[in-house]
Amino acid sequence: MPEAAYRNIRQLHLFEAMAEEHFATLMRGAFVQNFPPQVDLITEGEPSDFLHIVLSGSVDLFATSNDRETSMATVRPVSTFILAATIRDAPYLMSARTLEKSRIALLPSEHVRAIFDIDGGFARAMVAELAQCYRSVVKAQKDLKLRTSTERLANYLLRAQARAGEEEDFDIDIGKKRLASVLGMTPEHLSRSFKGLQSHGVVAQGNRIRIGDREKLERYARPNPLIDDSST
Numbered sequence: 138m139p140e141a142a143y144r145n146i147r148q149l150h151l152f153e154a155m156a157e158e159h160f161a162t163l164m165r166g167a168f169v170q171n172f173p174p175q176v177d178l179i180t181e182g183e184p185s186d187f188l189h190i191v192l193s194g195s196v197d198l199f200a201t202s203n204d205r206e207t208s209m210a211t212v213r214p215v216s217t218f219i220l221a222a223t224i225r226d227a228p229y230l231m232s233a234r235t236l237e238k239s240r241i242a243l244l245p246s247e248h249v250r251a252i253f254d255i256d257g258g259f260a261r262a263m264v265a266e267l268a269q270c271y272r273s274v275v276k277a278q279k280d281l282k283l284r285t286s287t288e289r290l291a292n293y294l295l296r297a298q299a300r301a302g303e304e305e306d307f308d309i310d311i312g313k314k315r316l317a318s319v320l321g322m323t324p325e326h327l328s329r330s331f332k333g334l335q336s337h338g339v340v341a342q343g344n345r346i347r348i349g350d351r352e353k354l355e356r357y358a359r360p361n362p363l364i365d366d367s368s369t
């Protein structure tokens with residue numbers, strides 16, 4: 138385990154309260170690998186042999202059924218996936234592939250569970266992390282079930298603009314096909330939704346977005362902190 142990766146992992150909320158000797162034990166079984174873009178890392182239904190940590194790059198979590206595929210989430214540095222399968226010793230419910238060149242740390246799941254049983258700080262951090270993941274799922278369900286496709290897109294763009302520093306012009310770091318999948322719509326519906334937002338001040342050229350009047354877009358989107366605020 139390179140020293141830089143060791144430090145990055147140690148600083149994660151999940152590991153920062155862990156006793157030093159337990160963290161050292163966990164890291165002895167860990168290793169780091171570099172992956173090129175579009176490499177499958179795990180497949181849904183397989184045993185959860187490792188807890189993965191994205192150190193650089195980005196990873197798409199996706200699921201498939203009946204010849205359909207949908208993107209579930211994007212994992213960026215420095216963060217873990219898929220924690221619930223690891224702690225329950227259960228099959229992965231999602232697959233994962235790299236979106237770009239990525240550096241991934243892999244921690245054997247059996248070691249993670251063993252430390253969970255003996256380290257109170259780690260166990261509490263694990264519960265907090267799983268609780269946050271659960272709340273994120275609830276928010277995603279509310280977004281999907283309580284909003285139209287155009288409202289979902291509008292709120293996504295407002296969140297993206299906030300991450301970009303409230304700039305009037307900004308880029309979304311996701312392709313339109315994958316964005317449609319994340320928002321639970323077809324690419325055709327996404328195109329119509331972008332057209333529907335033109336009257337609310339949104340101009341899209343490829344991945345470049347302009348929101349000419351944020352207040353006008355907010356009046357249409359009606360953002361809700363219990364859906365859109367990641368800190369709640």
